[in-house]
Amino acid sequence: MAISVDSPTVSLDLSKKAGYTFTILSDPDATVIRRYHLLHVGGGPDGQDIARPAEFLIDRGKIVRWANFAEDVRVRVRADEMLAAASQVR
Amino acid sequence: MPEVSKRSNSAAWLALLLAVGALAANFAFFLNPPLQAALPWLSLLLAIAALIVLVIGLRRAVLQWQIYRGKVLSIFLAVLILMFAGASLFVFYHARALPNSTAAPQVGEQLPDFRLADASGQFVSLDNLFASSPNDPSSPAPKAVLLIFYRGYW
Numbered sequence: 424m425a426i427s428v429d430s431p432t433v434s435l436d437l438s439k440k441a442g443y444t445f446t447i448l449s450d451p452d453a454t455v456i457r458r459y460h461l462l463h464v465g466g467g468p469d470g471q472d473i474a475r476p477a478e479f480l481i482d483r484g485k486i487v488r489w490a491n492f493a494e495d496v497r498v499r500v501r502a503d504e505m506l507a508a509a510s511q512v513r
Numbered sequence: 514m515p516e517v518s519k520r521s522n523s524a525a526w527l528a529l530l531l532a533v534g535a536l537a538a539n540f541a542f543f544l545n546p547p548l549q550a551a552l553p554w555l556s557l558l559l560a561i562a563a564l565i566v567l568v569i570g571l572r573r574a575v576l577q578w579q580i581y582r583g584k585v586l587s588i589f590l591a592v593l594i595l596m597f598a599g600a601s602l603f604v605f606y607h608a609r610a611l612p613n614s615t616a617a618p619q620v621g622e623q624l625p626d627f628r629l630a631d632a633s634g635q636f637v638s639l640d641n642l643f644a645s646s647p648n649d650p651s652s653p654a655p656k657a658v659l660l661i662f663y664r665g666y667w
Contacts, residue, residue, distance in 0.1 A: 424642060424658065426629065427665030435632035448629040448637055455627040460616035461662050474662040475611045481658050483643055485624045488657065492617065495553050496608045496664065497542045505659060512657040 426450050428473050450474075478505065482512050519582035524570030525590045531563035532597035539604055553605060560601040567594045624660075 424446035429437070434447040456462050456474045463475040476493035478500055489508035491500050538556035542549060573580070574587035581587075618624050628638045642658045 424637075425661040425663055427663045429665040431630050431632050431634055433665075438632050446637060446642065447632050449631075450627075450629055455629060456662065458625050458627065459618060459662070460614055463612055463664075466611075466664065468666050471666070473664050473666070475614060476664060477614065477617065477662045479618060479624065479660045481624055481639075481660065483656065485626070485639055487618050487620050487622050487624060490618065490620055492614050494609060494611065496611070497539065497553065498550050499542075499545065501549075509657050509659065 424448060426455065426474065428453055428456070428467075428471070480505065480508050480512065488512050520580055522570055522574050522581045522583050522587050524566050524573055525583070525587045525594075528563045528566035528570050528594045529590050529597075531559050531566060532594045532601070535559035535563060535601035536597045539601065553608065556601050557605050560598040560605070563594055563598045567591055567598075 425434075425443075426448045427434070428451055429449060430451055431449045434449055437443070438447050450456055453462055453472050453474070459477075461474045461477050462472055464472050466475065467473045476496060478489075478491045479487050480489040482488055488511070489505075493500070535556045538552050538559060541552055546552070570587055571591055574584045578584050624639065626639050628636050631637050639658070643654055
């Protein structure tokens with residue numbers, strides 16, 4: 424599932440346009456982003472505070488089994504890398 | 514007396530090609546090529562190479578104008594090259610100007626819980642995500658959940 428500072432309306436629009444089936448959550452005040460220490464101060468197009476790109480794979484105990492913190496906003500994590508990590512979780 | 518024909522300033526054109534390549538490398542990300550992670554470095558290398566070749570080209574055009582033709586053209590190309598290479602370097606810097614997240618949850622740590630609204634306004638917590646697939650309640654509960662934090666503002 425995906426989290427950003429976008430409002431639910433924006434996320435729904437994005438989700439419909441892209442045909443996403445996964446859950447998209449909104450964190451407009453970056454409360455959770457801050458709780459996870461992922462805040463990128465002034466990183467938005469008009470200097471807004473946004474999340475730095477990061478992915479976490481967690482198991483039922485909410486323990487992080489795999490994490491990725493993008494060093495470059497242009498480079499995406501490859502799906503096969505994420506799936507390989509997911510297949511390891513029992 | 515016949516005029517000695519001057520050589521074309523190929524360095525200026527090569528520099529332009531390199532600078533365009535540096536900028537184009539940024540668009541290549543959208544194609545999601547296999548060695549995508551190497552693209553930032555390729556674009557940096559091409560931009561630096563463009564600037565080096567540009568200096569060579571400008572020296573030839575200005576100091577060796579008797580040998581190389583197109584002094585004015587070279588200066589015009591130099592402006593273009595500086596713009597493209599400069600833009601590439603600017604993008605390189607900003608795409609990587611990310612805060613370090615050493616305080617963020619690492620492998621082995623437990624994620625703090627949350628309650629956030631989904632696209633329809635319903636509140637969702639981490640426990641809800643493990644309950645069952647939101648689109649197919651009859652499917653088995655997930656063993657793992659992938660949380661993707663993204664920048665937004667698309």
